[in-house]
Amino acid sequence: MIEILLTGLTIPDLPSQIHVMNTSHTSLLISWTPGFDGGAQQTFQIRFRLSTESQ
Secondary structure (H helix, E strand, O other), rough: OOOHHHHHHHHOOOOOOEEEEEEOOOOOOOEOOOOOOOOOOOOOOOOOOOOOOOO
């Protein structure tokens, strides 16, 4: 007898190996490796805020 267990969607893993590259005064390039998708298509949001500190 063969038993097959089907499961639904699971919680996806977080992205890893996040890198910020090619920075300029007006832009930057961000790359990452997606984690396990949990069985569904993933989308990502990048949030930012402007710093009030001068550096």
